[in-house]
Amino acid sequence: MSERVFTFPTYDLAQSILGQHNRYLQMMNEVIPADIISRGDTVVIKGDELQVEALYRTLDELVFLYKEGSTITESQVRIAAKMVMNGKGDALHSMFEDTLSVTMRGKSITPKTEGQKQYVDSIRKNTITFGIGPAGTGKTFLAVALAAFYLKNRNVDKIILTRPAVEAGERLGFLPGELQDKVDPYLRPLYDALHEMFGIEQVQRFMERGTIEVAPLAYMRGRTLENAFVILDEAQNTTAEQMKMFLTRLGNNSKMVVNGDKTQIDLPPRVTSGLNEAEKVLKRVSGIHMVYFTEQDVVRHDLVGRIVKAYDAYHQKLSKEE
Secondary structure (H helix, E strand, O other): OEEEEEEOOOHHHHHHHHOHHHHHHHHHHHHOOOEEEEEOOEEEEEEOHHHHHHHHHHHHHHHHHHHOOOOOOHHHHHHHHHHHHOOOHHHHHHHHOOOOEEOOOOOEEOOOOHHHHHHHHHHHHOOEEEEEOOOOOOHHHHHHHHHHHHHHOOOOOEEEEEEOOOOOHHHHHHOOOOHHHHHHHHHHHHHHHHHHHHOHHHHHHHHHHOOEEEEEHHHHOOOOEOOEEEEEOOHHHOEHHHHHHHHOOEOOOOEEEEEEOOOOOOOOOOOOEHHHHHHHHOOOOOOEEEEEOOHHHOOOOHHHHHHHHHHHHHHHHHHHHO
């Protein structure tokens, strides 16, 4: 049995780190089980030595981040506790201090998990980055945040966002309305991320000038995409031919980000996913890097990570039975 006492410099700082009614402290305790007693600006931690040290270190890291100007959030608390518990606390500072962009509401966008940090670093370093993993890991949002940074700093002239409208299939022409009305439902997640970065009015102006383009994958055919930051979302729903077509659109001074979740393929049976094929074909090609996300990188509600993990375990069991 070990015991340590963590004392905050001020009572106000303790409130910021521990949360209202000690909510943040309870969240840390869910990740790192130890006996805790909180009194004002003091937290008494008792239990197994490794758990006591991990909880103490988590509080210390969060105080450091707060003093450096970070606003402590539920997500940061969970991630900090998990990383310290897994012996990766040293990576917290570089991760949370890596500001990719700032939203219209003044919120700094930073990586929130180790996987997200690897993804961001890969996009900066490589010409083409594949982000492969479950929903809720921030693949699209982080890519758009980096695209916004590149555009604002004039590293590229335009942002191009695309995804396959696979659910519509060949019926796209039969949907009501103009072309934009027909494809907008499939592109909504991309618009949402853009609006967060630039605001609705600015996005509209950029689209009118051609600085930002949001279009179905089919409309990339025959083009060369130069001086652009290009993002392909929902890549698991591309066919092998579509993926090759897209990747060979790459022009000079451009970056490409290809995101997908191999567990959510909506293609017809016996149609090869372009993402699955590209993963095998391009794994060792220089200038292309593949980043794999896990349930540990899910930054939505904690339950989302547990749902992903449960489905993965279920499908692994089915594979073994077959």
